[in-house]
Amino acid sequence: MRLLKIILFLFLFISLTFADEWHVKKDSDNLVKFTSSTTVLDFDGTTSNIDGYIYWEGKKIFERKIELYFEVDLNTVETGIGKRDRDMREDVLETQKWQTTYFKGTIKNVKKNDSTNNYSVKVLGKMFIHGVEKELEIPGVIKIKNGIMNVQTKFSIYLKDFNIEAPSLLAFIKVAQEIKLDLNFNLEKTREKDN
Amino acid sequence: MKLIKTVLIIIISNFLLAAQPKWKKTEPNKKIDLELFHATQTANFPTTESLQKGNLMYEISHRFLPSIKDGYDELYGLDGPTRIRFALGYGITDHLMVTLGRSNNTDNLDLQLKQKVFQFYNKDFPFVISIVGGISWNTEVPPGINRSRGDGDNFQYYGQLIFNTMLFDKKLGIGLVPSYLQNSFIYAIEKQHTFTLGTYIQYYFNRMWSLWVEYNPVITGYRGRIRLDETGTSHNSLAIGVDIETGGHIFHLMVTNNARLNPSQYLVGADRSVSDDMWRLGFGILRYF
Numbered sequence: 164m165r166l167l168k169i170i171l172f173l174f175l176f177i178s179l180t181f182a183d184e185w186h187v188k189k190d191s192d193n194l195v196k197f198t199s200s201t202t203v204l205d206f207d208g209t210t211s212n213i214d215g216y217i218y219w220e221g222k223k224i225f226e227r228k229i230e231l232y233f234e235v236d237l238n239t240v241e242t243g244i245g246k247r248d249r250d251m252r253e254d255v256l257e258t259q260k261w262q263t264t265y266f267k268g269t270i271k272n273v274k275k276n277d278s279t280n281n282y283s284v285k286v287l288g289k290m291f292i293h294g295v296e297k298e299l300e301i302p303g304v305i306k307i308k309n310g311i312m313n314v315q316t317k318f319s320i321y322l323k324d325f326n327i328e329a330p331s332l333l334a335f336i337k338v339a340q341e342i343k344l345d346l347n348f349n350l351e352k353t354r355e356k357d358n
Numbered sequence: 359m360k361l362i363k364t365v366l367i368i369i370i371s372n373f374l375l376a377a378q379p380k381w382k383k384t385e386p387n388k389k390i391d392l393e394l395f396h397a398t399q400t401a402n403f404p405t406t407e408s409l410q411k412g413n414l415m416y417e418i419s420h421r422f423l424p425s426i427k428d429g430y431d432e433l434y435g436l437d438g439p440t441r442i443r444f445a446l447g448y449g450i451t452d453h454l455m456v457t458l459g460r461s462n463n464t465d466n467l468d469l470q471l472k473q474k475v476f477q478f479y480n481k482d483f484p485f486v487i488s489i490v491g492g493i494s495w496n497t498e499v500p501p502g503i504n505r506s507r508g509d510g511d512n513f514q515y516y517g518q519l520i521f522n523t524m525l526f527d528k529k530l531g532i533g534l535v536p537s538y539l540q541n542s543f544i545y546a547i548e549k550q551h552t553f554t555l556g557t558y559i560q561y562y563f564n565r566m567w568s569l570w571v572e573y574n575p576v577i578t579g580y581r582g583r584i585r586l587d588e589t590g591t592s593h594n595s596l597a598i599g600v601d602i603e604t605g606g607h608i609f610h611l612m613v614t615n616n617a618r619l620n621p622s623q624y625l626v627g628a629d630r631s632v633s634d635d636m637w638r639l640g641f642g643i644l645r646y647f
Contacts, residue, residue: 184379212388216381230379236386245410245449246606246646249393253528254565262386331605353380 184218185312185350187233193348195235200339208251212239213348215265217312224282224307225273231286234265255330256293264292271300280307286316292325312350319343391452392477392486394524395531395560398447398455401597401610401642402572402624403535403556406486406522408474409449409646417445417459419610419642421617425630426637435639443619461620464544464585465498468620472520483523490518494622496544500586503545514622515540518556531560539625542580550580552626566604572597574616574624581627584618592627597640610642 187193193211215233219225237258242248252258268288275282282305289296303316321340322329329338395405398415409415420442422435445459445468453474460467470492478485494514497507505511521534535556542550555577560570574595581592599612615636616628630636 184381186381212386214384216379218379218381232379232381234383236388238386238390239388244606244647245413245452248410250565250606252390253393336605 181222182218182220183224184216184353186216186353187214188311188349188351189214191311191349194346195240195348196345197240198343198345200341201336203336206242206247208240208242208248210235210239210241212236213346216353217350219270225270225284229270230267231269231288232265232267234263236262237264238262250330255327261292261294264290266290266299266301281305282307290320292320293327295325297324310352312352313347314350315347317343317345391474392479392484394484394486394522394528395533396562396568396601396603397608397644398472399644400533400558400560400570400572401599401612401614401640402574402595402616402619403533403558404472404488404490404518404520405533406474406488406520408453408472408488409447409455411449411452413449414647415445415447415455415457416645416647417443417447417642419443419445419619419640421614421619421640422638423617424638425635426613426639427635441617441619459620461618461623463618463620463623464496466620466623467495467497468622469493469495470621483525485521485523488520488522490516490520492516492518492621494620503586511541511544513541514544516621516625518621529562531558531562533558533560537574537621537625539579539622542622542626543582543584545586546580550582552579552581553577554625554627560601566602568601568603570599570601574627576627584623584626584629588629592629593631595624595628596632599640606646608644610640610644612640612642613637614640 193213194209195213196207196209198205198207213233213235217231219229221227237256238252266288268286270284271287272285273282284303284305286301286303290299301316301318303314306313319341322342323340329340331337395407397405398407398409399405420440423439424432424435424437426434428435441461441463443459443461445457447455447457449455455472457470470490472488472490474486474488476487496512499505499507516537516539518535518537524531537554537556539552542552554574556574558570558572560568562568576594593615595616597612597614599610602609615630615632616624617638618624618629
């Protein structure tokens with residue numbers, strides 16, 4: 164009888180466990196862009212190849228136990244010049260060793276903007292590039308509309324933080340240490356209130 | 359009792375599973391082309407590398423005619439005169455490129471297509487095979503030659519099979535380029551042909567510096583002069599040099615016995631013999647954009 168009570172309790176408990184999970188919508192117009200500068204020109208590299216999820220528990224959005232993880236296949240980043248892409252893969256990012264870059268963390272602060280479904284967030288987590296994991300705090304905006312969660316963020320990383328030697332872009336002109344990142348991608352809900 | 363335990367285990371398992379993300383990592387699926395040598399060509403030969411679709415390559419090459427042994431009076435050959443080649447390449451697809459070049463040696467215009475045809479993915483012995491087909495038009499009509507610029511005898515045709523491999527953790531590149539040239543000497547009454555076996559090795563010390571040797575023995579066929587004002591025969595070509603690679607540029611610096619630049623001229627052989635100590639200085643610059 165006692166065992167039955169426990170089972171009943173678990174059923175009840177699970178029925179109260181809500182969880183939301185959103186996965187990157189791979190067939191949408193996702194954009195991951197980096198901008199690198201030299202003294203004479205800037206150049207961009209882009210890819211749409213981002214994957215990952217946002218997960219939290221609770222009835223309210225971003226209520227508790229928030230997890231997020233996003234990764235990018237660096238072999239898919241293109242700058243528009245094949246030779247430069249190859250140099251970036253082989254000599255700078257060394258993608259034969261570390262093909263994927265990722266960010267994993269949690270949402271530290273959430274601020275809902277007015278009456279819209281827009282949220283200003285601060286994300287705290289670790290970014291992995293070139294074999295090095297570094298803690299970062301990243302600002303962003305999350306918009307939810309028509310069942311799609313859009314994430315936008317702009318931030319900078321520094322090559323030396325990830326043991327990356329700044330390459331030369333033109334003969335003997337070094338790329339700047341600061342790399343600006345600009346992400347704009349969509350997620351779709353994969354589950355809500357699983358049990 | 360056993361049934362109850364089983365139900366309990368299932369429920370607990372479900373609960374644990376529900377309390378974590380269900381996202382699954384998918385393995386990256388983009389297959390990168392095999393990229394062996396660092397450029398679409400060495401100083402004198404094509405490699406199996408191709409331009410990305412829509413990309414451009416510009417080449418400027420010089421071979422100084424005086425010998426290094428002429429010393430300071432000729433600035434070791436740099437006073438000239440000089441054979442010069444300009445070329446522009448374009449990526450039609452990721453595996454097919456076209457190159458148009460011009461040399462001031464008989465005002466030779468050269469148009470060639472290069473197609474990557476096979477890639478063998480292997481950690482220890484990767485290799486790639488490409489083919490080249492080209493046509494050259496010698497637009498200079500020397501005095502005493504009674505033919506028009508567009509005469510069919512001024513055209514030469516060639517084909518090359520390129521085999522490239524890269525060994526020892528992408529440090530040592532090896533290339534074999536069997537080549538066939540038709541109408542080797544455009545002033546010959548009977549059409550001539552030349553078959554050579556181009557060979558090159560290149561050792562990459564780091565991302566910037568590499569050392570290379572190229573050898574192009576004539577296996578069979580014509581190995582004479584290519585200009586009316588030349589005398590004697592041609593010789594097997596040898597070139598030794600360094601490459602400096604930096605940010606989209608590749609600089610070839612070399613000594614060589616062959617001052618001929620365009621493929622339909624280079625393939626006939628060198629205009630000077632190594633044994634005569636006729637080493638000349640040369641350079642090439644490639645720019646990718």
